[in-house]
Every structure is written in C-alpha cells, then in structure tokens.
Amino acid sequence: MRLDARGRRCPLPILDLARHIDEVAVGATITVEADDPAARPDVQAWCRMRGHEYAGESRAEDGTPAYTVRRLH
Amino acid sequence: MPGFLDAASGAPLHPAARAALLAALDDGWADPARLYGAGRRAALLLDAAREAVADGLGARPDEISFTANGTQALHAAVLGTLAGNRRAGLQLVHSTVEHSAVLHAAQGNDASVPIGVDPTGRVDAAAFVAAARGPQVGAAALQAANHEVGTTQPVTEVAAQIGGVPLVVDLTQTLGHAPVPDGWSVAAADARTWGGPTLGVVAVRTGVRWRSPHPEDERESRRVPGVPDVPSAVAAAAALRAVLAERDAVAARQRALVERIRNVVAATVPDVEVVGDPVHRLPHIVTFSCLYVDGEALLSGLDRRGFAVSSGSSCTSSTLEPSHVLVAMGALTSGNVRVSLHAGSTEAEVGEFLAVLPEVVADVRAELGATGL
Known part of the structure; x- marks a missing residue:
C-alpha cells in the first residue's frame, strides 16, 4: 500500500501511517510518500514506539522521499 | 515570572x-x-x-x-x-x-x-x-x-x-x-x-x-x-x-524538579518519549516528544494556560525543519517540548505545568483526530 502525504506537515504523515497500518497484512509493507522533513525521523521513531519494522527509504517517481514500514503485529 | x-x-x-x-x-x-x-x-x-x-x-x-x-x-x-x-x-x-x-x-x-x-x-x-x-x-x-x-x-x-x-x-x-x-x-x-x-x-x-x-x-x-x-x-x-x-544548591533543587518532570510526563502523557540521558545531564533542561502532536499547537495551548516553553518540532521553526539534535539522536520530533528552569523556578509552577500538560496534549490530539491510534 502507498500513501500520498505530499504537502502534509508533521505530524500528519505519521497519522496517515497509523490510520492505515491495519489495512495491510502482518508481514506486508506500507509506504508513505512525504515531503515534510520531519517525516524521515518520525516514521522511524513511530516504528520503534509501535513495534513495527522500518524497511527503509526510497524515492517516488517525482523524487519525493518514500518511507516503507513492515507491519509486524 | x-x-x-x-x-x-x-x-x-x-x-x-x-x-x-x-x-x-x-x-x-x-x-x-x-x-x-x-x-x-x-x-x-x-x-x-x-x-x-x-x-x-x-x-x-x-x-x-x-x-x-x-x-x-x-x-x-x-x-x-x-x-x-x-x-x-x-x-x-x-x-x-x-x-x-x-x-x-x-x-x-x-x-x-x-x-x-x-x-x-x-x-x-x-x-x-x-x-x-x-x-x-x-x-x-x-x-x-x-x-x-x-x-x-x-x-x-x-x-x-x-x-x-x-x-x-x-x-x-x-x-x-x-x-x-x-x-x-x-x-x-x-x-x-x-x-x-x-x-x-x-x-x-x-x-x-x-x-x-x-x-x-x-x-x-x-x-x-x-x-x-x-x-x-x-x-x-x-x-x-x-x-x-548558590549554583550547587540551585542545581540540586532543579535536578529534583527535572526528575519529577521526567517521571510524571512519562506516567501521565500517553505515547510520549522523554529524551536525553537520564543521569549524565544538565540540572535545568528536560525534553520530551509526544506522538501525533503538532508542536506549534502544543506551544500555543501551553501559552494560553500561561506556560512558556520551547520546541524542536519542525512546525515551530521558521525553516520548517525539525531540530537537528533530535534528528541526530533518532528521537521523535513531533510534539516536542523543552522545559528549562531558572533559579527562581518553583515546585508549584512545575506542579501546575504537569497538571495541565496531559489535557493540552489530549486537546491537540483530539483536534487532529488522533485519538485511539
């Protein structure tokens, strides 16, 4: 699943993740595309606080940073 | 003040x-x-x-x-x-x-x-x-x-x-x-x-x-x-x-207040991370970050109740960049609050701050629709 959080400021990209994580299967990934500079540290911190796995950063086609999370529970 | x-x-x-x-x-x-x-x-x-x-x-x-x-x-x-x-x-x-x-x-x-x-x-x-x-x-x-x-x-x-x-x-x-x-x-x-x-x-x-x-x-x-x-x-x-x-006497009092802030914030605010070394630290500064909280709204809410604090959250900086310190530590940057005490800061003042903080955080989360996540 990919979420578009372009233009959404902290803490909204993390809220988007939290609202949709249950829609992917355990073991599957969800990716949030976010241009807010706070998303990079906060997605990782959210994974730590919620017990999910941070699976890394990539780029969307337009160059927007994309952060991928694996649902662990 | x-x-x-x-x-x-x-x-x-x-x-x-x-x-x-x-x-x-x-x-x-x-x-x-x-x-x-x-x-x-x-x-x-x-x-x-x-x-x-x-x-x-x-x-x-x-x-x-x-x-x-x-x-x-x-x-x-x-x-x-x-x-x-x-x-x-x-x-x-x-x-x-x-x-x-x-x-x-x-x-x-x-x-x-x-x-x-x-x-x-x-x-x-x-x-x-x-x-x-x-x-x-x-x-x-x-x-x-x-x-x-x-x-x-x-x-x-x-x-x-x-x-x-x-x-x-x-x-x-x-x-x-x-x-x-x-x-x-x-x-x-x-x-x-x-x-x-x-x-x-x-x-x-x-x-x-x-x-x-x-x-x-x-x-x-x-x-x-x-x-x-x-x-x-x-x-x-x-x-x-x-x-x-009077540095040592003031520092001892501030250390006790900071310890109280660290403990009470962790106990009364859900989804909060208290950051910084718990022991090897300055006596008068304590910082924490709240999940699903807009730092600017949190500062405004506290200001309305008479409390002045600062924040390393991106929305509170003119560049919209989060604090490079929090980023370097891998800490949560949203809903960040730095409390720093001066020699005249009192126990009553800190107690009142700790009493209103959970409600201010809850209000900001409610506004964002972030309850129960």
Missing part, C-alpha cells in the same frame, strides 16, 4: 545583574580605551568584570573577550581556532548535536567531519578521538552539554586523547549551571543563560593558536573589534558571581 519555563533561551535578568547594569549605565558608559576620567572608570569596571568572568570560567582575565551575544562567541571560537591552525589542516571535527551557531560556522568550511551521537545524544567518543587524530585536522568542537536535551558530553575524556588538536568547547547552558569541564582550548559562553544581559564570552587559552576571523583592532585582546558593551559586561559578571555562589 510564573510559568516561564524557557530559561535556556534566556533567563529573566538576575536582580544582581539589574542593579549592576543600572549602576554601570551611569559609571561605565564611556569608551574604556580613552585616557580621561570617565574612560578610566569604564576601563576599571570592564577589568573587574573580566576578572569575575575569568574566575567563574577557570581562566585568566587576558584569556577572556566579550562579544555581542552567545552566537557571536561561538562563531568567533570556531572560526578563530580554524584560522589560527590552518597550517595543521582545514578540517573541523564536531559532534552532530552542536549548537546551530557552531554548525553554521562549520558550513563555510568544506572540510567538516561530523561525528554521530547515541540515542541519548552523547557523542561517540572513540570515533570523535579517531577523527580528531586524523590528518589535516585544524580543530575539534564539542559542547560541554547539549542545549536541547541536556546530555553532557565527554569533553575531558576527549581532550585528553586528541593530542595537540585545539578543542573548542561550547559552555553556553553549562557555565552558571554545572562545573566547567577541564580540557577546553577555546570556549564560548552566553550570559543570557545565567541571568545576565545579552552578551557573549569567548575564552582562548594562553598558547592556543587563534586568529581573529574579523578585521582586527586593539580591542578585547585583538579578538573582538569595536567598543565592548561595558554595562552589559558588568551586569553579566555580577549575575555570574551571584549564580555561582
């Missing part, structure tokens, strides 16, 4: 500083370099202020120069040390959590070597030493303690292992609050943080190579050009003397 919990940005003027400032506005207004009576009186006041600050810092008076503010002191410390040690190399080794003034000074230097920190904000001392001992290093910069999260840094340990490389130590937030660590070659301090007026201090150890990054004149041991602000120097020195006389 009840509810003022942002002393690290500048504490309220200490009563001793106010009295000294008013007296020095009358007696120390003249140019201290002039040879008439009023000039000589200003020079005497400036000398006495320099001696008091040197004493507080563990330095010799001729090692001390006054700058306009703490940021300029940090700039002068970093740039002057690099300029004085060009022959050794151009590289500046620094931690990733230095004050932005140190990082800004380093930006003009292409050869900066940032050294990372652990999740508590403490620099990797072994990596820092290894980098500082490398080739082409002109200077190293390590803060005595972090200004946002309070974690102290291994300054003395690092200084003992980097040979002849000059170590620039940021003492802003430390001087007046905690012992000054041994081992600095060049140091910078900020009078606002100990209840003085807006004034910076740069200290250069005798024998350390340092060259002014500014056009030079005869002022301030040729380190800071232009007439120094004598009344502010007098007031800063008076505040420092007063603050140091």
Whole structure:
C-alpha cells in the first residue's frame, strides 16, 4: 500500500501511517510518500514506539522521499 | 515570572545583574580605551568584570573577550581556532548535536567531519578521538552539554586523547549551571543563560593558536573589534558571581524538579518519549516528544494556560525543519517540548505545568483526530 502525504506537515504523515497500518497484512509493507522533513525521523521513531519494522527509504517517481514500514503485529 | 519555563533561551535578568547594569549605565558608559576620567572608570569596571568572568570560567582575565551575544562567541571560537591552525589542516571535527551557531560556522568550511551521537545524544567518543587524530585536522568542537536535551558530553575524556588538536568547547547552558569541564582550548559562553544581559564570552587559552576571523583592532585582546558593551559586561559578571555562589544548591533543587518532570510526563502523557540521558545531564533542561502532536499547537495551548516553553518540532521553526539534535539522536520530533528552569523556578509552577500538560496534549490530539491510534 502507498500513501500520498505530499504537502502534509508533521505530524500528519505519521497519522496517515497509523490510520492505515491495519489495512495491510502482518508481514506486508506500507509506504508513505512525504515531503515534510520531519517525516524521515518520525516514521522511524513511530516504528520503534509501535513495534513495527522500518524497511527503509526510497524515492517516488517525482523524487519525493518514500518511507516503507513492515507491519509486524 | 510564573510559568516561564524557557530559561535556556534566556533567563529573566538576575536582580544582581539589574542593579549592576543600572549602576554601570551611569559609571561605565564611556569608551574604556580613552585616557580621561570617565574612560578610566569604564576601563576599571570592564577589568573587574573580566576578572569575575575569568574566575567563574577557570581562566585568566587576558584569556577572556566579550562579544555581542552567545552566537557571536561561538562563531568567533570556531572560526578563530580554524584560522589560527590552518597550517595543521582545514578540517573541523564536531559532534552532530552542536549548537546551530557552531554548525553554521562549520558550513563555510568544506572540510567538516561530523561525528554521530547515541540515542541519548552523547557523542561517540572513540570515533570523535579517531577523527580528531586524523590528518589535516585544524580543530575539534564539542559542547560541554547539549542545549536541547541536556546530555553532557565527554569533553575531558576527549581532550585528553586528541593530542595537540585545539578543542573548542561550547559552555553556553553549562557555565552558571554545572562545573566547567577541564580540557577546553577555546570556549564560548552566553550570559543570557545565567541571568545576565545579552552578551557573549569567548575564552582562548594562553598558547592556543587563534586568529581573529574579523578585521582586527586593539580591542578585547585583538579578538573582538569595536567598543565592548561595558554595562552589559558588568551586569553579566555580577549575575555570574551571584549564580555561582548558590549554583550547587540551585542545581540540586532543579535536578529534583527535572526528575519529577521526567517521571510524571512519562506516567501521565500517553505515547510520549522523554529524551536525553537520564543521569549524565544538565540540572535545568528536560525534553520530551509526544506522538501525533503538532508542536506549534502544543506551544500555543501551553501559552494560553500561561506556560512558556520551547520546541524542536519542525512546525515551530521558521525553516520548517525539525531540530537537528533530535534528528541526530533518532528521537521523535513531533510534539516536542523543552522545559528549562531558572533559579527562581518553583515546585508549584512545575506542579501546575504537569497538571495541565496531559489535557493540552489530549486537546491537540483530539483536534487532529488522533485519538485511539
């Protein structure tokens, strides 16, 4: 699943993740595309606080940073 | 000033500083370099202020120069040390959590070597030493303690292992609050943080190579050009003397209040991370971050209830970038609050802050629709 959080400021990209994580299967990934500079540290911190796995950063086609999370529970 | 919990940005003027400032506005207004009576009186006041600050810092008076503010002191410390040690190399080794003034000074230097920190904000001392001992290093910069999260840094340990490389130590937030660590070659301090007026201090150890990054004149041991602000120097020195006389007692009280904030916030605010080293820390600064909270809304909510705090969240900065300190630590940056106490901060004030905080956080989360996530 990919979420578009372009233009959404902290803490909204993390809220988007939290609202949709249950829609992917355990073991599957969800990716949030976010241009807010706070998303990079906060997605990782959210994974730590919620017990999910941070699976890394990539780029969307337009160059927007994309952060991928694996649902662990 | 009840509810003022942002002393690290500048504490309220200490009563001793106010009295000294008013007296020095009358007696120390003249140019201290002039040879008439009023000039000589200003020079005497400036000398006495320099001696008091040197004493507080563990330095010799001729090692001390006054700058306009703490940021300029940090700039002068970093740039002057690099300029004085060009022959050794151009590289500046620094931690990733230095004050932005140190990082800004380093930006003009292409050869900066940032050294990372652990999740508590403490620099990797072994990596820092290894980098500082490398080739082409002109200077190293390590803060005595972090200004946002309070974690102290291994300054003395690092200084003992980097040979002849000059170590620039940021003492802003430390001087007046905690012992000054041994081992600095060049140091910078900020009078606002100990209840003085807006004034910076740069200290250069005798024998350390340092060259002014500014056009030079005869002022301030040729380190800071232009007439120094004598009344502010007098007031800063008076505040420092007063603050140091009761430092340990104040610090013990502040440590207890900070411990209470750390414990109560963790217990009463859901989804919160208290950041910074729990033990090896400054007595008066404590920081925490709240999940699903807009930092700007949190600051406004607290302000409406009469509490002034600062934040490292991106939405509270003019650049919309989160605090580089929190990022370097891998800490949550949303809903960030830094509480910093001054000598007059009371238990009742802290208690009231802790009483309203959970409700303010809950209100911000409710507005964002972030309840139950």
